[in-house]
Amino acid sequence: MRQYKGEEKRSAVDVTIDRLLQYLQDQGLGDGDRLPNERDLCVLLEVGRSTLREALQRLAARNVLEVRRGVGVFVSYKHGVAEDPLGLTLIRDKERLARDLLEFRIMIEPQMAAMAAQHATAEEIAELEYLCGAVDDLIRAGKPHLEMDKEFHTRIARCSGNIIMPKLLPIIHGAIGVFIEETGGQLREETMRTHRAVLNAIRARDSVAASDAMYLHLIYNRDRIRPDSILLGGSYSK
Amino acid sequence: MRQYKGEEKRSAVDVTIDRLLQYLQDQGLGDGDRLPNERDLCVLLEVGRSTLREALQRLAARNVLEVRRGVGVFVSYKHGVAEDPLGLTLIRDKERLARDLLEFRIMIEPQMAAMAAQHATAEEIAELEYLCGAVDDLIRAGKPHLEMDKEFHTRIARCSGNIIMPKLLPIIHGAIGVFIEETGGQLREETMRTHRAVLNAIRARDSVAASDAMYLHLIYNRDRIRPDSILLGGSYSK
Numbered sequence: 001m002r003q004y005k006g007e008e009k010r011s012a013v014d015v016t017i018d019r020l021l022q023y024l025q026d027q028g029l030g031d032g033d034r035l036p037n038e039r040d041l042c043v044l045l046e047v048g049r050s051t052l053r054e055a056l057q058r059l060a061a062r063n064v065l066e067v068r069r070g071v072g073v074f075v076s077y078k079h080g081v082a083e084d085p086l087g088l089t090l091i092r093d094k095e096r097l098a099r100d101l102l103e104f105r106i107m108i109e110p111q112m113a114a115m116a117a118q119h120a121t122a123e124e125i126a127e128l129e130y131l132c133g134a135v136d137d138l139i140r141a142g143k144p145h146l147e148m149d150k151e152f153h154t155r156i157a158r159c160s161g162n163i164i165m166p167k168l169l170p171i172i173h174g175a176i177g178v179f180i181e182e183t184g185g186q187l188r189e190e191t192m193r194t195h196r197a198v199l200n201a202i203r204a205r206d207s208v209a210a211s212d213a214m215y216l217h218l219i220y221n222r223d224r225i226r227p228d229s230i231l232l233g234g235s236y237s238k
Numbered sequence: 239m240r241q242y243k244g245e246e247k248r249s250a251v252d253v254t255i256d257r258l259l260q261y262l263q264d265q266g267l268g269d270g271d272r273l274p275n276e277r278d279l280c281v282l283l284e285v286g287r288s289t290l291r292e293a294l295q296r297l298a299a300r301n302v303l304e305v306r307r308g309v310g311v312f313v314s315y316k317h318g319v320a321e322d323p324l325g326l327t328l329i330r331d332k333e334r335l336a337r338d339l340l341e342f343r344i345m346i347e348p349q350m351a352a353m354a355a356q357h358a359t360a361e362e363i364a365e366l367e368y369l370c371g372a373v374d375d376l377i378r379a380g381k382p383h384l385e386m387d388k389e390f391h392t393r394i395a396r397c398s399g400n401i402i403m404p405k406l407l408p409i410i411h412g413a414i415g416v417f418i419e420e421t422g423g424q425l426r427e428e429t430m431r432t433h434r435a436v437l438n439a440i441r442a443r444d445s446v447a448a449s450d451a452m453y454l455h456l457i458y459n460r461d462r463i464r465p466d467s468i469l470l471g472g473s474y475s476k
Contacts, residue, residue, distance in 0.1 A: 021327055061299030064328065080325025086405040087318025089259055090302065096401065104346075104402045111345050163334065164342045164409070167324040 012047065016055035019045045021064070024075065035065070035073040079167070095225075102222045106215070108168070109153070113198055113214035114207035116159035124159045125203050131155055132199045139188045152195060159202070190220045190231075239285045250285065254293035257283045259302070262313065273303070273311040317405070324409060333463075339409075340460045344453070346406070347391070351436055351452035352445035354397035362397045363441050369393055370437045377426045390433060397440070428458045428469075 010018075023029075023045065035041065042052050056073055059065040063078035091097045120128070131152040138145035157165040194217035201209035220231065228234030239250050248256075261267075261283065273279065280290050294311055297303040301316035329335045358366070369390040376383035395403040432455035439447035458469065466472035 024328070025330060057295075058299055061296055062322070062325075064325065080322065080328045084300070084318065085323030086402065087300075087302065088405075090262070090318045091401060092263055100400045100402050103400055107349050108342075108345050162338045162341055163329060164324065164338050167326075 012051045013054045013058065016045060016047045016051050017058060019047070020055055020059060024064075029075050031075060031077050031079075033075045035075070037072065098225060099222075102218060102225070106218045106222065108165075109156075109218060110211040110215040112157055112160045112162075112165055113202065113210040115161055115165075116156045117202045117205050117207040117210040119161035120159035120202055124155070125199075128152065128155055128159070128199050128202060132195050135195060136192050139192055149191070156198070156202070187220055187224055191217070194220065239289065250289045251292045251296065254283060254285045254289050255296060257285070258293055258297060262302075267313050269313060269315050269317075271313045273313070275310065326409070336463060337460075340456060340463070342409075344456045344460065346403075347394075347456060348449040348453040350395055350398045350400075350403055351440065351448040353399055353403075354394045355440045355443050355445040355448040357399035358397035358440055362393070363437075366390070366393055366397070366437050366440065370433050373433060374430050377430055383429075387429070394436070394440070425458055425462055429455070432458065 020041075029035070036044065038049060038052060042049055045052065047055075056065060056067055060067045060076075062080055063076050064080040066074045066076040068074065088097065088101075131148065135145050135148045135152055138148055154166065157168065160166075194213055197213035198210055198217065201207075201213050223229050223231050226234070226236070228236050230236065239253070258279075267273070274282065276287060276290060279285075280287055283290065285293075294303060294305055298305045298314075300318055301314050302318040304312045304314040306312065326335065326339075369386065373383050373386045373390055376386055392404065395406065398404075432451055435451035436448055436455065439445075439451050461467050461469050464472070464474070466474050468474065
């Protein structure tokens with residue numbers, strides 16, 4: 001393949017990946033859009049067939065593209081967000097993972113809720129209201145509420161107005177999953193009350209209260225995995 | 239392939255990936271360790287050769303494994319952290335990306351510096367000292383300091399004691415890269431002073447000062463990309 005300035009030291013596949021990404025941008029291709037067929041792409045990108053295929057596979061593995069066999073190549077709806085993007089499934093110490101993920105969530109989610117109180121549209125608030133109620137219903141019915149719970153937090157991330165936040169969702173999801181395993185699904189009452197308080201504060205455009213409520217929600221969770229939990233009668237005396 | 243309880247609804251490749259990850263954990267395999275050959279893996283995991291190969295390729299694409307042709311399969315040194323894990327290269331509005339990445343960094347890096355002041359070992363502080371000086375030298379020599387700058391922030395993340403922080407490095411790296419492009423490499427004096435202040439506060443075990451210095455460092459950066467920058471004589475009056 002012909003290489004251009006700045007491409008000299010890279011493998012043909014890496015160069016092809018860059019050209020493909022540039023092509024998507026230049027053509028303004030987004031969610032679900034179809035790419036030209038392989039032969040045309042080879043011509044457009046000035047690369048050979050096997051290099052192109054390898055590049056397509058690599059971008060599919062990164063969830064940027066979706067290769068449907070016998071149908072064509074499409075822009076993935078997953079927006080290039082990798083499965084387990086931080087390699088959390090590889091961490092062996094699950095207790096520490098749960099603790100550190102909560103620490104991380106405490107660093108970002110209260111602020112995220114405060115931003116949502118500034119930026120959420122009326123339509124988004126109605127969606128949050130629906131999701132909050134749906135989590136409550138599942139908890140009251142004693143059914144698994146994890147997925148819906150994720151969706152509630154995810155939606156708040158989208159309301160924050162920051163484009164990084166909703167991309168961090170896979171990490172946050174991981175956090176909730178690991179945590180719920182650790183605590184065996186406790187904190188049902190506290191979850192309902194604090195979720196509702198976050199929602200009410202966002203609706204009232206009260207950033208401080210939204211941050212406080214989210215903080216309280218997460219602190220309940222963190223307390224619960226401490227050996228000397230206040231909620232369980234301890235006092236962090238150790 | 240034989241499927242077990244909980245595996246029923248998933249593709250053979252997905253099941254194989256899970257079994258491989260479990261195998262790595264059970265065997266305690268880490269950085270650079272070699273996996274058994276394909277034939278043995280097929281027996282161990284009870285899967286066919288082509289399914290195994292596809293699973294290995296997928297885990298290689300996720301930087302969990304490294305497949306060296308003709309040599310063998312190894313655990314990757316990249317710890318499963320994906321290239322561009324949040325798909326940031328796909329975001330077209332680079333100005334907004336720079337702004338939102340800085341907003342995100344302001345949410346986590348001051349706290350990260352405060353934690354580093356609590357947890358850094360004497361050896362780690364010596365490393366930070368070296369990196370801080372190396373960035374200064376490059377800036378004074380008018381040479382590119384981006385890579386070394388990343389390394390300084392990265393090392394502080396490792397000192398925080400939270401296992402998520404150093405895994406967030408690829409995102410932070412992206413942030414610094416995009417930002418430096420946006421501002422055309424300004425802020426050299428401010429970078430030297432605020433980096434040094436972060437280092438000194440960590441050395442003095444002063445969490446509050448470490449957080450303040452990092453905050454100031456990032457606020458300088460954010461100010462600089464505002465149209466009405468205070469550093470450039472404006473006053474956010476617009």
